[in-house]
Amino acid sequence: MSAARTAVAVDPTYRSDKRPVFTPFDESCGSIRGFAWAGDLASEIASGGLTGSAAVDLLDDMLAIRELEEMIVQLR
Numbered sequence: 010m011s012a013a014r015t016a017v018a019v020d021p022t023y024r025s026d027k028r029p030v031f032t033p034f035d036e037s038c039g040s041i042r043g044f045a046w047a048g049d050l051a052s053e054i055a056s057g058g059l060t061g062s063a064a065v066d067l068l069d070d071m072l073a074i075r076e077l078e079e080m081i082v083q084l085r
Contacts, residue, residue, distance in 0.1 A: 031044050032044065033045045050064060
């Protein structure tokens with residue numbers, strides 16, 4: 010095995026088992042607000058900003074992404 014591959018596999022700073030923190034934040038490259046939306050799904054559907062089928066599609070996408078994230082953590 011090459012030295013580069015061994016270093017990545019052994020280097021503890023390469024690994025991250027941390028879960029995301031969902032508190033609102035400001036990014037330092039200008040002002041980007043994160044996790045700041047305070048609405049809910051019912052109000053978004055009621056206002057017409059999202060349909061029920063689009064909400065189910067988004068949920069399916071989010072679950073697939075979460076499953077991928079879990080697989081990455083398990084592979085480490």
